[in-house]
Amino acid sequence: NPEYDDDGDLIICKLSDRRRVTVQDFRGKTLVSIREYYRKDGKELPSSKGISLTEEQWSAFKKNVPAIENAIKKMESRNI
């Protein structure tokens, strides 16, 4: 079942105890956010630590996932 945060944004996954990936509709525009949350008065609220991508930016990001993977692998092999 889909899980929503206290702002009504769809929680895709948690990356850590505090970090979440959400998809939201913000005034008719879809935003993909990777953001840290904090707890206040029993609620979990989005902090300023994070970034919200427009659909265009998300699309550019997605295309670069293989390039990110390659860069990580190269960096790791240098560290061994």
Next chain:
Amino acid sequence: NPEYDDDGDLIICKLSDRRRVTVQDFRGKTLVSIREYYRKDGKELPSSKGISLTEEQWSAFKKNVPAIENAIKKMESRNI
């Protein structure tokens, strides 16, 4: 040819004029960052607006790319 920012981090791509995806080695740990940059004294510097993912967080994120895609599609279809 690989492009590096003024901090020596590898620039994977630009998501907008100001937003960049970088991969860096930070004290032996690989970080994937999505971050806004600002210009100062002719240099482009990373701002606090953004997030840096550890490799573990990146790995969790990557697995959820299809779930993000699905959520976007569902949201769009509701808006039509």
